Amino acid sequence: MESTINCRENGSLFDVSHMCGLSLKGKDCVSFLEKLVVADVAGLAPGTGSLTVFTNEKGGAIDDSVITKVTDDHIYLVVNAGCRDKDLAHIEEHMKAFKAKGGDVSWHIYDERSLLALQGPLAGSTLQYLTKEDLSKLYFGEFRIIDINGAKCFLTRTGYTGEDGFEISVPSENAVDLAKAILEKSEGKVRLTGLGARDSLRLEAGLCLYGNDMEQHITPVEAGLTWAIGKRRRAEGGFLGAEVILKQIADGPAIRRVGLFSSGPPARSHSEIQNENGENIGEVTSGGFSPCLKKNIGMGYVKSGLHKPGTKLKIVIRGKTYEGSVTKMPFVATKYYKPT
């Protein structure tokens, strides 16, 4: 609990090297990636990025990923560790077909790099000690390839906690030195933090965990990520499962991801959600005790119409029923570094 709170008050350093960073290069890399994701990649300015979703033919999510357009012929992206094999196979299969038709795209998977996430209010001031770049000019979602602590790093102002912060891809031989330097420059206020606290933090920030809150059969519209589907993409389609997704945007999805408060024990994933009459209306996909709010929070899917904040519901945990309600997310206000 304390590590979660320290991240919001000071800062946390996470080793997230299990996640898989890769680059797509070539003059057609943007049009190639647009076949696989819902984002308007062409519309991104060089050096900026976005959260996006890889979709399948049915419009379901294969993975969520943060993508960055480095230049018009270079995309950098990070995919989930648990989805690595599946994602890479998916990209490779489509890349082969794309190249066979004469498309210019190739990839590089950064197995020689480590990934550190520095998050929290002290992230910016701490990292500034270790680089000559002016970090006050690097805003949320932006990307630079810069020298940090003497090593060539890929720096993205992003994260998975709702706080301001960075994800730093660093050559593995420099990773330990960089981690030590960050901890030292923060005078011990930024602490090494485990993935348990990371899960509490992302849940408080209302962010999805792939495998829990998003799966193969869940579309980005149902997951509440319609905002990540670029305007041009909504008009043109051209990504896998576009027919299903565009129809859902027009008609509204049958189920929706919502935030939950509940009494009793924290509701864990797969707990049944019922309406006030005890009828099944959905399922919890993530849940736990919020160290910051000191109460149970969760997210799950409910039938459309019952998704409005304030809707009363019941959650079944180990055979007993507890009171709950739909609430807005994020649970804890996000503090992304944006231009004012």
Next chain:
Amino acid sequence: MASRLWASKAASYLKINTSFNRGFASVVKDLKYAESHEWVKVSGNSATVGITDHAQDHLGDVVYVELPEVGTAVTQGNSFGAVESVKATSDINSPVSGKVVEVNEELTSSPGLVNGSPYENGWIIKVEISDTNEVSSLMDSEQYSKFCEEEDNH
């Protein structure tokens, strides 16, 4: 638990001292212990049950204790409730068989008592024992300390 193992591994890699040493979880001499990390204090045919210091330390901050109702029958080795921490949910098994005669209502508003005072104010239920012979199958404090040490070294 995985997160803590990860953190200690990373910390040792970074040569940072950690206070994760598990060798010093306390035990109380006159209590009996189950392999699932509950303790029981027996006097005649009445028993008080809680979870051990070792158990609370591994679970981390307890946020909810699911208590049984008074009058519920419990059997040795079977679950009668659950402890929820920030990290995980863990069943609580009864070290003895019998009937629940009292539950610690304090835990409803202050589940943290299980962390702060596992052997005293953080007790969970009191049981009227139906078979006092069962107690002999439990470990004493010395055996339990050794048991924890071995489990942590795995």
